[in-house]
Amino acid sequence: MPITPKKAADKPQPAAQAEEVFVPEEPKWTLDEIILPAEVKAQILDVATYAENSHRVFELWGFKHTHKFSRRIGINLYGAPGTGKTMAAHAIAHELGRKILIVNYADIESKYVGETPKNIRKAFEAAKASDSILFFDEADAILSKRVTNMTQAVDVSVNQTRSVMLMLMNEFQDFIIFATNFIENFDPAFMRRISVHVKFTLPDEDCRKKLWRMYTPTECPNNLDFDELAKKFDGISGSDISNAMLNAAFKAARLNAAELDKSLVFEAVENILASKRANLGTREY
Numbered sequence: 001m002p003i004t005p006k007k008a009a010d011k012p013q014p015a016a017q018a019e020e021v022f023v024p025e026e027p028k029w030t031l032d033e034i035i036l037p038a039e040v041k042a043q044i045l046d047v048a049t050y051a052e053n054s055h056r057v058f059e060l061w062g063f064k065h066t067h068k069f070s071r072r073i074g075i076n077l078y079g080a081p082g083t084g085k086t087m088a089a090h091a092i093a094h095e096l097g098r099k100i101l102i103v104n105y106a107d108i109e110s111k112y113v114g115e116t117p118k119n120i121r122k123a124f125e126a127a128k129a130s131d132s133i134l135f136f137d138e139a140d141a142i143l144s145k146r147v148t149n150m151t152q153a154v155d156v157s158v159n160q161t162r163s164v165m166l167m168l169m170n171e172f173q174d175f176i177i178f179a180t181n182f183i184e185n186f187d188p189a190f191m192r193r194i195s196v197h198v199k200f201t202l203p204d205e206d207c208r209k210k211l212w213r214m215y216t217p218t219e220c221p222n223n224l225d226f227d228e229l230a231k232k233f234d235g236i237s238g239s240d241i242s243n244a245m246l247n248a249a250f251k252a253a254r255l256n257a258a259e260l261d262k263s264l265v266f267e268a269v270e271n272i273l274a275s276k277r278a279n280l281g282t283r284e285y
């Protein structure tokens with residue numbers, strides 16, 4: 001029974017609504033589409049291979065009977081924003097030939113004490129029923145250890161959510177993928193239950209060059225020099241590169257330019273860098 005609503009005027013949501021949120025989907029990305037340093041890609045491939053072998057060992061060879069609680073594996077993709085963590089979760093599911101069930105905190109959060117853990121449980125059940133890969137995106141919101149400025153009721157709710165999550169993770173005998181920008185906020189109890197951590201960093205010059213090339217359609221007339229771009233702008237993510245190219249293309253179209261001039265791309269990157277500096281302050285990844 002929901003208790004302690006924050007606003008009396010708000011009505012409880014019908015139970016069916018939460019279930020509809022957890023619909024497994026076909027992975028949107030493949031490993032080939034992600035530009036990553038070789039060692040990060042290898043780590044992701046390792047995970048995918050482990051999963052394949054795990055199916056053989058546990059299902060086909062029957063180790064599920066003798067090693068009942070040994071095959072849960074938590075994978076945590078962590079690091080800077082816009083570096084391909086969400087893409088990688090999709091790619092892992094794709095490698096495994098399975099659907100992905102994405103859980104964002106917004107999907108499970110409820111202002112009613114006791115409802116959030118229920119929603120988490122539904123997410124686990126939906127993943128199990130559909131044999132899809134469970135993926136908690138922006139997982140720090142659920143796995144966080146810090147509780148600040150909260151009322152007692154909310155505090156109880158956060159702790160409840162955390163312990164239900166731990167319990168469900170213990171029971172769940174399958175892969176769970178997490179992604180976060182804030183690994184430092186993770187509760188140590190969750191850290192112990194995650195067996196593989198893959199760190200995503202901002203792309204190096206070589207990766208940036210590939211990203212610039214990848215996000216410049218061959219049909220688009222331009223005078224870009226990918227070597228120059230990769231050298232000139234450090235400290236930007238794959239997402240920044242993708243956004244900068246699109247912004248520059250729209251500006252070129254607006255100016256009715258015959259081709260995409262590199263000055264427009266420089267300008268677009270500068271704009272992104274300026275807003276990132278303002279937004280992130282001195283945070284380091």
Ligand SMILES: Nc1ncnc2c1ncn2[C@@H]1O[C@H](COP(=O)(O)OP(=O)(O)OP(=O)(O)O)[C@@H](O)[C@H]1O
Pocket residue numbers: 033034035036079080081082083084085086087088179180181200211237238239240242
């Ligand atoms: N390594 C990459 N290779 C190719 N494209 C990338 C890469 N990283 C980011 N992108 C581009 O940026 C978009 C955002 O990437 P993604 O959502 O995977 O980042 P993220 O690490 O999950 O970010 P956040 O921490 O903000 O959730 C992608 O859809 C893609 O267009």
Ligand SMILES: [Mg+2]
Pocket residue numbers: 085086087137138179
């Ligand atoms: Mg993401």
